[in-house]
Amino acid sequence: MGDVGDAGLGGGGDTNMGDVGDTGAGGQTDDEADVVAADAAVRRSSSSIRFRKCNSVRAKPAEGDKVLIRPLGETSWDDVTWEGNKGARTNINGVLGALYRYHYPGMVEVGGVPQAATRWAHWALKRKLLEDGSEGRTLQSVVWEDFWSRYKTDVDEDDREAMRALKKHFSRAAEKVINDSLYNARITAVCHHFKAVKGQSMNKKKGANKIYLSEEEYLQTEIDWLVKDIEAWRWLAKLWSSPDWIEVSKGKRSNRGSDPGHKYGANGHFGLQRRMEAESGTSQSFMSVYLRGHRGPDQNNADVLCSQAAKEKLEAYGQQMVKRHGEDVDWMQEPLDVKALYHSGQGRRHGRYAFGTGVVDYNRSQPCVGSSSSSTATSRWARVDEAQEEAREAREEARQAREEAR
Known part of the structure; x- marks a missing residue:
């Protein structure tokens, strides 16, 4: 897909500390399956257990082999070529997840304060380093371009409204996948700590999501896509071990309940x-x-x-x-x-x-x-929510445009 510019790929905003690594869905939604599960193989490296295959991506297909996809719902995609009775369905958001992990920004500055990148908007705050040492496009644009080098769309690039809708959908999908991956990264760190330090098997079914490590214990593990910037990993370890964050996380888990969400x-x-x-x-x-x-x-x-x-x-x-x-x-x-x-x-x-x-x-x-008669009130609230969302996106687009102009 052609050059769309950085300003069109907004989404998210300043970090909500209660959401970093603790999604409202607890990894159980009616959307795509767990996007991190495919990368869950582990290996032992010196004194730590590491997440595998997060620092590489599959080769790009030939132009004629790209899969045609269309947006579905708020964060899903339709693989138009898949007929439902032949093989496995392409996990499109899984591919998106692999790309943003590969291009993880590490530490960024949000409002002048350094923190680990945890929202899709944060990928717009760092630029890709080129071979000559100069800075290229933002990592948000790099992910967008890398994604569309693997898929194709029938959206007319000259149709501004259609492209805006496509970019909005892409941003929502990216935000969800990032949130889910951080949630799973913390749980994976807990499991790796139990295996490496305690010699015990641990997983979510055994209650890994209910276990909170100390900052030092998190740092005894390594999640590859996060430790590419060790300061970002340290920031997350400190956040996940803070009493305030743990209290919020426990409250969200209590609200979710313990029943299985679905069996899709x-x-x-x-x-x-x-x-x-x-x-x-x-x-x-x-x-x-x-x-x-x-x-x-x-x-x-x-x-x-x-x-x-x-x-x-x-x-x-x-x-x-x-x-x-x-x-x-x-x-x-x-x-x-x-x-x-x-x-x-x-x-x-x-x-x-x-x-x-x-x-x-x-x-x-x-x-x-x-x-x-209830439709009038429902529509009114829907319009209010949509207007608020568009206002947030407009502010984010303006901020990214200023960043791009520097």
């Missing part, structure tokens, strides 16, 4: 939908895919879901659909009604739907089976 696996919601359609030969509704992605251990009993939370969310959505469209509505087979979803979760708490966050495009009109 590496397919994600959209990948599972395409597999189901390939198997059945018929189109699948959003809620049919939800049911499959949250089914319990009894594969023959679709009414038993994997968690009480999943069951309660399903029931709340059904109640809103009946309230909005009447007793006769077959809400499991109807297109997803975003307004019913919005009200079933009492709004977008902390920016999240009751389910489908990242899958449902919040800023785009969704197909509904009807309307009600």
